Amino acid sequence: MCPGSHSLWALATYIIGETPFPEFSSVGMLDDVQVGYYDSKDKMSVYRGLNPTDKIYDDLAQEGDNVFGTMYDDMKERSFQLKHHFNLTGGVQVQQRMAGCEMLDNGEPAMIMYKETFNAIYTDQTVFSNTTHFTYDAGKLLLGWDGMMQDYKRTLYINVHLPRCIRTLKTFLKIEKNVVMRKVPPRLRLIKKEVSGGFQVSCLAFGFYPRHINLTLLRDGQPVAEQDLTVGEVLPSGDGTYQLRKSLEVSTEELKKRHDYTCTASHLSLDNKLDVSWESGAERVHLSTLSALLVMVLILILFSIFSICVKRRRRTASQALSQLANVYAKVAEEINVSSDSAT
Template identity: 80%
Template structure:
């Protein structure tokens, strides 16, 4: 008979016993169970080998919900130490193994056995929840019955204990049982009457010879599969942290980044462990990266700090061959602070001396400092203004120039290119005269000197319009300066010259125009156009005349040919 079958038989028998219909056969069945289950328990312990050091546990966390909720009526989560390894709910009714470092599937018989065991647990918790609702007169709403059952194994592979506990609606503690090889503890709770002596004896036999052996066997089987995850060893990192609080100092001993979660962390004062009631914290918490952390803190008053105690944080862990220690002496802080203060004073003297030397030696081009306080706030006094000038002259300006040179060196191919300007002098008729524009375009960099001259003399800036350097859209710039010239000024026949100087030019670029020369040019052009028109008309007349002569001569020849052909025809008729 298979061991799991015996376990299932026990569970089924236990359900029948709870119904109260076979109390008179209870003592006889107990003796049978003691005889048969003890026989199979020997092979359970002997056939499973130890995988490694460190204690481990296996827990089934079951929840039964009665009432309308979006959750399954019954769910079970199986935890190996702190890792979820299996899941079951009443909707799927399948035992699902959560894969970590194992093959994708487990044996079918194991999945079937798990589903069968959890199915029995489901029916038992459903019956228990029904009885508790009837007992507490709960007819509406959502009721929750929770069960935690599992076992722990010592580091040598021997079973340590099996525990069973139920809670109703997360408030009322239902019955619980605990077995640790030598002792059996039973708590009936306050919801329903507890077991009497014979049934408690039956429970102990069931825990000792069925549930504990099978739980330990399952624990070892899953532990063998998940050994790369569960049995990995990550050493802790240790810190001794000091933090000022009201009335003294808080000394914290922090161990973090370790796995597994079991660790011994002790805070020593002058080599002696600090009493636990003096410490705060002490809970092992997950860190979020599948490791753990633990902190223990001690409040040290100002009077205690004067005693200059030596505090040591020590940790022992499965991943460490030796203990890990971090120490701190409370009175040493003052020595460190005084040394640090002396170093800071010396460093400040060196910095001030360097600034003084820099101010003495530096030849800065900034000779004037202008300050405008505005109208919003009070202005600076004389000392502050002098300080600001020194700061700008010896700090801000040199730093800005240094940054400018650094960026200029990086972008020299773009910023330091030179594109020469193209120059145009444009005339445009406007009402009352002419607009003369001097246009320079397509140049880089943007700095350019553009001047409009009238008879060799620069035109005053107030007479000109424009004068703004504008981007052209192709990475170059353009500049236009315009002058309005009246009709009277045009009669004076001034000579206008547009001249430009630029970094890309070795010499100045000039374009000139004489205002009176326009009329001469127009009269000459008109005469030329008339002559060309006469020549063209004369050529057309000659061509037409010759064409008509050719046509007249061809018509005469055609008439002569006709007369000759007629005469030849007449002569041929007379001969016949």
């Protein structure tokens, strides 16, 4: 999906054979947010965050029942054909379909597509993009369309499927705009971890939304080749945001060259690129400086404790001498009083 664009997808599954799951089920996804569900058991569209008494719910439910019901019948017929084509008489057979459309941030349609698999084997795919390019790939299991069928399908996609999908996408965008149109900027960390033979430098971006992000690791201002990096997937963080990590192994010999490493990210939520840096050869110097500072702080703390103890001891000794002097004075006074009485 292009940055700034939005998409609406139906992820459908049709099952032949005995399982605890419905024969047909489909999930509706707006970008990365589930907005609807339909299955062959209830034959009713259910939508997230909508009150069933609202008119918009009735309109979406009617549209969803029509679309999902048609998809159910189509996948059922196709699964039956493929099952007999491969002479599959028993067991569980699974057909899956991904169908939907994408809209640019200016509201113009970008593409509509469907892709299908049967028992995890790619069957066929149709893509109609930029309102001009129509392609069909028959895959490995089905015969391709002839020219007349391709013209018919192209007309169907232009005049029926694409406008219908874009119209529904815009409706869901109005409902879910506070979720899918929010922009949360990434936080960036350059993590250094000592490993056998050197360091691992990891560029981590986290806490961002939407999920599309450009994350680059630079060495002395030049991008490190992707094939030299260990690149992870964009993963959900559990709080509605995403994270991505790219890592580079830096050998001991490379450390001696004191390269400057920079992690930089560009995202829809940022006006300018975000970056953090690290100079490889300076790591041990920084650690040594930090250790010296810690020793100095420790010495100052010990000296302060010693000074406090000495002061307390002096104060205690002074107080003791003062008390002895007071006692001595009282004793002397009592002796003098006794002498006067005797006289």
